[in-house]
Amino acid sequence: MEEKVLIVDDEQSIVTLLQYNIEKAGYQTDIAFDGNEALQKASTGEFDLIILDLMLPGMEGTEVCKALRQKQIETPILMLTAKDDEFDKVLGLELGADDYLTKPFSPKEVTARIKAILRRIRKAEEMAENANIKIAELVIYPQQYEAVINGESLSFTRKEFELLHYLAKHKGKVLSRDQLLSAVWNYDFVGDTRIVDVHVSHLREKIEPDTKHPVYIKTIRGLGYKMEEPF
Template identity: 80%
Template sequence: MNQRVLIVDDEESIVTLLKYNIEKAGFLTDVAYDGLEGLRKATEQTFDLIILDLMLPGMEGTDVCKQLRQQQVDTPILMLTAKDDEFDKVLGLELGADDYLTKPFSPKEVVARIKAILRRSNKQVPTNDKPYIKVSELLIFPEQYEATIRDETLTFTRKEFELLLYLAKHKGKVLSRDQLLSAVWNYDFVGDTRIVDVHISHLREKIEPDTKHPVYIKTIRGLGYKMEEPY
């Protein structure tokens, strides 16, 4: 069955270009020309990936992304923007986007990004024959994309969970920000280390008893981060 891509953009020329090249690559497409229509389609139908413009009438792309993640819609999102701005980039990823592309772009690059995101999102995570990874009171269930701490179920964005899982699988090892960028965000975001810091901060808010004195995810000054058994 062909994979389905939802294109949410208000520029008809961009939509026509994307639609032609994405369908040529073997995908099915649907289109929304404003944020509210995009949000409705994304929540009422099933898609394998969403291409979401940052600036949209009705509801901005960042708000659409935020709403989808709050409603537990974990469809991968490729965000588009006319701005080459680090704040926009970090904000989009912080809200739960999986990748980021600045206009103007080549159709080949868009198709390549789509394929790369779908490959990453469809990867099975090895679990070492165990249903979960345990770090003290923190239990991580890779196949379910879930985690609990002291029997409380935690909620993460896709990237937060992938970062948490990577840290847990390398428990006790110091991991640089560039290592984490390469492993969790792939090559696309190497150098934007602030993205890692933002996501580490969000993880700490969810798993640490005291964010001022973290016991699970330690900062190793000048090097990066390390997950430890706190108890």
């Protein structure tokens, strides 16, 4: 699946130039010409990177960047500015932009920056995916598909381990059964959330000191499950 870039600038000539070169480099694109439209589109979370002009009608680029980060949308942002002003660059980075370019710029430089940012993001995600996770006495080793509790190695089926790992990666966050189905089973059992409950029950038998009063995997009534750090 091609990565998708949102291009935000109020100058049609710049948008056309960027769109042509970015698509030529193998990315999908979408465009927005003002800050409000940019915020609306970017808020969907469907983009892999946003090219965001600093000076925009409706809402400035810095405000769009700030609003997205407040919404916990961490899509990388490459800020464009016509000003060679250090304050603007620093402000953009402080608000959550990942990089910036000053106009005029080379289309080749833009595509090079896009590739570098996305490569850095993928590497960080890969490292996070493979990092060991420790929650109280439970230690999860993703690369080995192993988990240990109180120093004792546990035995899991592949799906049990993937479910445990996903819950642990999102510790403290309530995850619905549908979310878990999508993440672990890829909708193979769409509509049948009982499989999630069955696997959670199996996990509890292996990691909980008392399955009637679980301290690691909590049921959030009417919502789903949440992994917690036991007190």
